[in-house]
Amino acid sequence: MAKVKGDIVVDIEKCKGCELCVVACPQDTIALSDKINKKGYHYMVKIKDNCTGCENCALVCPDAVITVYRKTGKKKEKVATITNVQKDMTLEVN
Amino acid sequence: MAKVKGDIVVDIEKCKGCELCVVACPQDTIALSDKINKKGYHYMVKIKDNCTGCENCALVCPDAVITVYRKTGKKKEKVATITNVQKDMTLEVN
Amino acid sequence: MDETIVKTEEQEFLEEEICVAENLVYRRPKTLTDLDLHYCPGCGHGVVHRLLMEVIEEMDIQDKVIGVAPVGCAVFAYNYMNIDMQEAAHGRATAVATGIVRVLPDKLVFTYQGDGDLAAIGTAETLHTCNRGENILIVFINNAVYGMTSGQMAPTTLPGMVTTTSPFGRDVNKMGYPLKMTDLVAQLPGTYYVTRQAVNNAGNVRKTKKAIQKAFQYLQQKKGTCFIEVVSNCPSNWKMTPVESNKFVEEKLIPFYPLGDLKSPKEETK
Amino acid sequence: MDETIVKTEEQEFLEEEICVAENLVYRRPKTLTDLDLHYCPGCGHGVVHRLLMEVIEEMDIQDKVIGVAPVGCAVFAYNYMNIDMQEAAHGRATAVATGIVRVLPDKLVFTYQGDGDLAAIGTAETLHTCNRGENILIVFINNAVYGMTSGQMAPTTLPGMVTTTSPFGRDVNKMGYPLKMTDLVAQLPGTYYVTRQAVNNAGNVRKTKKAIQKAFQYLQQKKGTCFIEVVSNCPSNWKMTPVESNKFVEEKLIPFYPLGDLKSPKEETK
Amino acid sequence: MGELRLMKGNEALAEAAIRAGCDAYFGYPITPQSEVLEYLSREAEARTGMVVLQAESEIASINMIYGAAGAGKRAMTSSSGPGLSLMQEGISYIAAAELPCLIVNVSRGGPGLGTIQPSQGDYFQAVKGGGHGDYKLIVLAPSSVQEMADFVRLGFDLADKYRNPVLILTDGAIGQMIEKVELFEQLPKGGTYQKPWATTGKTKNRERNIITSLHIDPKEMEKINLRLQAKYREIEEKEVRYETVKLEDAEYVLTAFGLGARICKKVVELGREKGYKIGLIRPITLFPFPKKLFADIAPKIKGILDVELNAGQMVEDVKLSVEGKTRVEFYGRMGGIIPTPEEILEHFEKIFLKGE
Amino acid sequence: MGELRLMKGNEALAEAAIRAGCDAYFGYPITPQSEVLEYLSREAEARTGMVVLQAESEIASINMIYGAAGAGKRAMTSSSGPGLSLMQEGISYIAAAELPCLIVNVSRGGPGLGTIQPSQGDYFQAVKGGGHGDYKLIVLAPSSVQEMADFVRLGFDLADKYRNPVLILTDGAIGQMIEKVELFEQLPKGGTYQKPWATTGKTKNRERNIITSLHIDPKEMEKINLRLQAKYREIEEKEVRYETVKLEDAEYVLTAFGLGARICKKVVELGREKGYKIGLIRPITLFPFPKKLFADIAPKIKGILDVELNAGQMVEDVKLSVEGKTRVEFYGRMGGIIPTPEEILEHFEKIFLKGE
Amino acid sequence: MKHEAIFAGFGGQGVLTMGMILCYAGMKESKEVCWMPSYGPEMRGGTANCITIISDSEISSPIISKFDSVVALNQPSVDKFESAVKPGGNLFYDSTNIINPPTRTDINIFPIPASEEANRLNNMKVMNMLMLGAFVEVVKVVEDDSIVYGLQQVLPERYHHLIPLNNEAYIIGKKLAESILAKI
Amino acid sequence: MKHEAIFAGFGGQGVLTMGMILCYAGMKESKEVCWMPSYGPEMRGGTANCITIISDSEISSPIISKFDSVVALNQPSVDKFESAVKPGGNLFYDSTNIINPPTRTDINIFPIPASEEANRLNNMKVMNMLMLGAFVEVVKVVEDDSIVYGLQQVLPERYHHLIPLNNEAYIIGKKLAESILAKI
Numbered sequence A, B: 001m002a003k004v005k006g007d008i009v010v011d012i013e014k015c016k017g018c019e020l021c022v023v024a025c026p027q028d029t030i031a032l033s034d035k036i037n038k039k040g041y042h043y044m045v046k047i048k049d050n051c052t053g054c055e056n057c058a059l060v061c062p063d064a065v066i067t068v069y070r071k072t073g074k075k076k077e078k079v080a081t082i083t084n085v086q087k088d089m090t091l092e093v094n
Numbered sequence C, D: 001m002d003e004t005i006v007k008t009e010e011q012e013f014l015e016e017e018i019c020v021a022e023n024l025v026y027r028r029p030k031t032l033t034d035l036d037l038h039y040c041p042g043c044g045h046g047v048v049h050r051l052l053m054e055v056i057e058e059m060d061i062q063d064k065v066i067g068v069a070p071v072g073c074a075v076f077a078y079n080y081m082n083i084d085m086q087e088a089a090h091g092r093a094t095a096v097a098t099g100i101v102r103v104l105p106d107k108l109v110f111t112y113q114g115d116g117d118l119a120a121i122g123t124a125e126t127l128h129t130c131n132r133g134e135n136i137l138i139v140f141i142n143n144a145v146y147g148m149t150s151g152q153m154a155p156t157t158l159p160g161m162v163t164t165t166s167p168f169g170r171d172v173n174k175m176g177y178p179l180k181m182t183d184l185v186a187q188l189p190g191t192y193y194v195t196r197q198a199v200n201n202a203g204n205v206r207k208t209k210k211a212i213q214k215a216f217q218y219l220q221q222k223k224g225t226c227f228i229e230v231v232s233n234c235p236s237n238w239k240m241t242p243v244e245s246n247k248f249v250e251e252k253l254i255p256f257y258p259l260g261d262l263k264s265p266k267e268e269t270k
Numbered sequence E, F: 001m002g003e004l005r006l007m008k009g010n011e012a013l014a015e016a017a018i019r020a021g022c023d024a025y026f027g028y029p030i031t032p033q034s035e036v037l038e039y040l041s042r043e044a045e046a047r048t049g050m051v052v053l054q055a056e057s058e059i060a061s062i063n064m065i066y067g068a069a070g071a072g073k074r075a076m077t078s079s080s081g082p083g084l085s086l087m088q089e090g091i092s093y094i095a096a097a098e099l100p101c102l103i104v105n106v107s108r109g110g111p112g113l114g115t116i117q118p119s120q121g122d123y124f125q126a127v128k129g130g131g132h133g134d135y136k137l138i139v140l141a142p143s144s145v146q147e148m149a150d151f152v153r154l155g156f157d158l159a160d161k162y163r164n165p166v167l168i169l170t171d172g173a174i175g176q177m178i179e180k181v182e183l184f185e186q187l188p189k190g191g192t193y194q195k196p197w198a199t200t201g202k203t204k205n206r207e208r209n210i211i212t213s214l215h216i217d218p219k220e221m222e223k224i225n226l227r228l229q230a231k232y233r234e235i236e237e238k239e240v241r242y243e244t245v246k247l248e249d250a251e252y253v254l255t256a257f258g259l260g261a262r263i264c265k266k267v268v269e270l271g272r273e274k275g276y277k278i279g280l281i282r283p284i285t286l287f288p289f290p291k292k293l294f295a296d297i298a299p300k301i302k303g304i305l306d307v308e309l310n311a312g313q314m315v316e317d318v319k320l321s322v323e324g325k326t327r328v329e330f331y332g333r334m335g336g337i338i339p340t341p342e343e344i345l346e347h348f349e350k351i352f353l354k355g356e
Numbered sequence G, H: 001m002k003h004e005a006i007f008a009g010f011g012g013q014g015v016l017t018m019g020m021i022l023c024y025a026g027m028k029e030s031k032e033v034c035w036m037p038s039y040g041p042e043m044r045g046g047t048a049n050c051i052t053i054i055s056d057s058e059i060s061s062p063i064i065s066k067f068d069s070v071v072a073l074n075q076p077s078v079d080k081f082e083s084a085v086k087p088g089g090n091l092f093y094d095s096t097n098i099i100n101p102p103t104r105t106d107i108n109i110f111p112i113p114a115s116e117e118a119n120r121l122n123n124m125k126v127m128n129m130l131m132l133g134a135f136v137e138v139v140k141v142v143e144d145d146s147i148v149y150g151l152q153q154v155l156p157e158r159y160h161h162l163i164p165l166n167n168e169a170y171i172i173g174k175k176l177a178e179s180i181l182a183k184i
Ligand SMILES: Cc1ncc(C[n+]2csc(CCOP(=O)(O)OP(=O)(O)O)c2C)c(N)n1
Pocket: C071, C072, C073, C074, C090, C113, C114, C115, C116, C117, C118, C141, C143, C145, C146, C147, C148, C149, C154, E028, E029, E030, E031, E058, E082, E083, E086
């Protein structure tokens, strides 16, 4: 487990399954689910617990559906409360 | 008298008295008449007989009213017959 | 629904310990509305929208910014960007922005234009706006194709590239070479900051955001026209997956349209 | 009329001996009609008209050439040039020329445009025509002002220069710097030969003619777009005599718009 | 019989352009007609050597047409509402310089950016003249894919015959839909009309040709205008085209053009089923408008219901034709909404029958 | 009484723009109206801080107006025939987005490049809509230098009141001529109408403002269209303006607008001298057109002679108003030719009196 | 005879092709046919549909809002077009991937497990032929031969080796519908 | 009272100014005035003219083709406008520089040696005031005082020192016309 611990939350109904986050993740933490959302897209899910909170996935996501958390000693800039994110997508897929 | 002898013919009714030819002539051969043509312009006239046929005046004339002749030993490119030029503008002015 | 959620112990720990407000490092900017973007999966438009809204949120200039988006896939930008916006006729965004900034000189006005828009029909407006040095930011999404109208050749389409109107590949002898508007406007005295960026990977996204930040700062200082080309993708019309399209950006587009600042203020370049 | 002709002996001699067909070295080209040009006294338009017609006569291409002149002082060019011509809408000459040359690829098509026409309203057409490399010659008369409409500011008006729409002098902060279209088009791969000339003195007139000759040769060889800027004058709207205006060209315009080839074919530059 | 194919309206139009011997197409993409440029980009050059060029804008397109038509060639462009608006200066120039060419408006809902759904809101622009000055286009309104093809040939012929631009005014529905179409055979490229006025290079044995619309002397300009007006009167006399349905015994007449007329045919059927003596006039040429037909029938009928996909535009020409001699009512839908036959019939009943 | 001055029509218009509190003028030179931009370049900024910018084209001008008007400011442009044609897309957008602004057409003889002499050939373009889609401009037709000034103020007020573009349709003669004009006092810059819809930066306490004319859903688009049409009906009810001369006992009515109406006033004088019972209707608003006035008077008179400097454009609105209830004749000159009162009277006599 | 249908689904599911095949089939039988796609920016995001009309006589409006049959290949299409079926008309849908099935009782509903069956054939692309088979079995507007002809016209040459597979799918679709019809 | 005149000559001879001065003079006397220049490309090449109308009542058309008076400062203007004088009207022209004088007999012709006299005053620019003097002397549409006022309005401040010279020229013009009138 890396020193810096991170985690992500994905708004699966907004995800379009473009897979750009998957390619962007240096940790191979994420992948597309074999399920589809209401729009018919295979949405992104976490498949490992090694997220470092590097934000890469969120940065490349065209639909701004990823929220990233990172636990470090450093003081972070103030950000506001999170709204409208769903948490039920941390599925193991293969 | 220079070795190369030249002469010009001006279509005075087309001349607009812009004086550009006068400034362009290296020999000070030409000037504006104190008379005006039908359009109301002081037209260009020859005031000296030292024309070398250098063409400068004709080159800068925006109204294409100057015909130039030059007598040299050299063989010249064939040009067609001259039309529509008037010859009564070789007045002495001061 | 038949989906069962299997949480590992580790996951439970993470959620409890990490997903709390004080650890939040990235979330959708609030200046982006909650609507689903209508863009195709993987389209760079979404990334650039988000970056603009992030910068506006971070700089707290929502009440100062006025956006102009002309026809093109991003014509609905006003549905997503939670700021005052004007939709513009195809090609005329910079004229519209000129109209706005001349009467509201203290506002921060930006345009958001495609390559068809900015470099074909809007060529005259683009060049003259830059030449006058209007105090606006021009965001220029170069996806080498007319996205909205389904994939016709754009001024920036690469030589040999197949589109619906260059079905045998762009023939430079008949259709001309790709037009590098960014290179041209960089030479006009009116432009202050001219740069070419991309959003095909996280590193480039970071740089693009930086460029947008700088540009808004320059606008605040009334330095003149800022111009950011973003080399982007159009998976749908390129007939590629999003991942393939970003590879195409990397391997074909960026070599032709090299990234970096074409003109940057002296304070910055030294 | 009260004009008496006093001929000196010398004169008589000259006329007899010199003014004969075999000594003729310069006359009005026959490709110019016999009409009086409507231009103001000393206007450079006349000189360029004549040069074009001289080259066409000398190259014997009257039946190959088609000219396009848009609105501007030279809109009546078709009255003077004894060739097939099309009048074009303001700014659209190169689009019209494109239409012609695409359907008549073996003809030699040229446009004759003012600075307002080519560099303001016609910016997009100019740039894209050059970018496509249409096989035409663009003759661009830069007189730093809108001549025909009586002296408004042009894109090429010098900084500080007074015109009817810049009554306090062109303020580059509000109106932008003069736009050097020739520099821009020289960078497009579509252009083959790009040069800036002037007609303010006999030497420059000779060079301009040379440039026109070259351009028509390149058109015959289908080399792509040839672009000749001619830095010219507008005595009427500059409120100067023709002689003063040519001095202004020499002292103010040419330093800002330096003469010479901006792009010339490799065979030529070596 | 010609080749029978299933084609999209826009593609039939493009195919017909090739077959009609069109020399050059210049255009700019816009929904719902981009298929024209796309089809031609694929097909045209290889088959007839036709020039196909994607211009940098609609303004460039229309001026390229000006150049090519002035050079004596069959030239054409197509666009939709906003693009047509941009072409108005060029169209006025082309009409004034009397250049034969073909312009197509596959229109959509406006004003402004509007919607891309079909509409007939550009009737005024096409028929009254959206550009400056007094001029007229010959305006053809197809109502099927078959006519999309046929009117290209007809349009080029009329254009050449009268040295006048021809506009095909159609809409997104007709452009996008697929129907059977019988294609005419390939015609010689450039058509067969002589164009001695074209700028093709001044040869020794003729005076120079000039294409212009500038006539600075008002007397000269008026003369040109009078000549144009005389030409328009001739066109009004000779080139009126329309289709009628069940007019013989009609007490009420529906009128509509293009897509609207297709729907109204159904209305006539439905109405006749209910026993109403109802007929239809479909103007095919919007200019010249079938004035006389309307004027002649007006005193014999009880009323006209004009149906359009706009706020009421052709209805003015109907009223101008009948000069108060019968009641003229209007029913229209806008913004891309297409009225159903049932709703039109209902409206017809409400207006004309309920009071009786 | 306001300041009395001798002014050129174009300059009076420019001066009035400053005084009406115009915030921004964007324009491009074209004869016969370049004085507007020239005058404003000299005068405006120093006096009120008004923005004056020479745009790179008419297309840029109209879109700059769009931006400035969308930002809630009083914005204006002016041009002539060909320039107006280029603006048609922008005008359609402005009308659709309901942006108040002022557009001036100092028209000249067309079509095409035409002549720069005065003409009224752009009536259709102004009144029927030269752009795409169903929209209307409020159109004012001044016939004196005084009205060139007054209608700028009126125009801005109507524009703001209805959120609708206003077009002043005048011509080269009225733009170029000098007459006495009484100028109104300087009004506050920007006018006094509240514009809560303007894009001025989204503050915390309001939703974002959007200026757009795009409504991709036909139902939505139709709703917008119906709202626009309802507004136009309201304008038709409330804003009709006209002038009448000797209408009370008139047996024949002349009608003309702008410059034409000035000439026709003289015709009325000459006619009355000869004992003809002749009057004049001068529509001041071309849209809304004084339909009711014409409809009401039609049954009471023997005929109307419509006089225009074109091939017959307003005459269609006259005919549509009278619906066959009186004879409507037309007399027009084109291409910059201005008819004399005498020739009009002669034509009137020939048409209406010779047969009697 | 006149039948007005709409085919709807995600882009890539071949819904536009279904309508086209039907048109060719109709043309082969000298019927009047008319096909009208939805177009424009709503295609972004991936849904597509086409109206297809087959008739013995001239077809009036190409754009209609009520249909004799709706063929829906995904959930959004069921949601959007269920209400557009004329009373007594038919609604065909891919029952594999649909979560909220249609609920109307005044129409005939045909749940076809098309994805599942296509999956069994190892080619998701033939799902549209399955649905088309079901459609033709029920509405009988054209002959099966004509559909085979239509498929040949529409399929690019390079895919012609897939014709047998498509035909197989078509027949499966017919059978599935047949069995439902049997129950009605 | 209504007088319709046209002033015509080369650009630079001050013909437009003549009309303007007359307008100001008329306005001072509360008359209706209207001034209409010729404009456009025919100004290239240097000729200019303006129509000026002074009237006690509303002025209808600003553009007319027949004039009560024509004032022509050069040959082309005489050639162009001689035929535009109404029968019984006046034609004033600069007789110094004119080669082909007017020939009509149904109008009053006033040859004024304006260039010559202006030359004598050592300022060719005042030639227009000379002609204006002649014109006002004959047609008497405004008072001389009003002309002085008009001159002040029209002349830019920096030339106001030339007002006396202009007035002198004006009076000479009046006298020249007077002597011709005496002969009529
Ligand atoms: C005057 C006009 N012409 C054409 C169109 C059609 N049109 C809409 S967007 C567009 C181009 C889109 O391409 P681009 O600007 O590159 O934006 P993208 O969709 O690729 O982001 C075109 C041609 C229009 N709306 N208006």
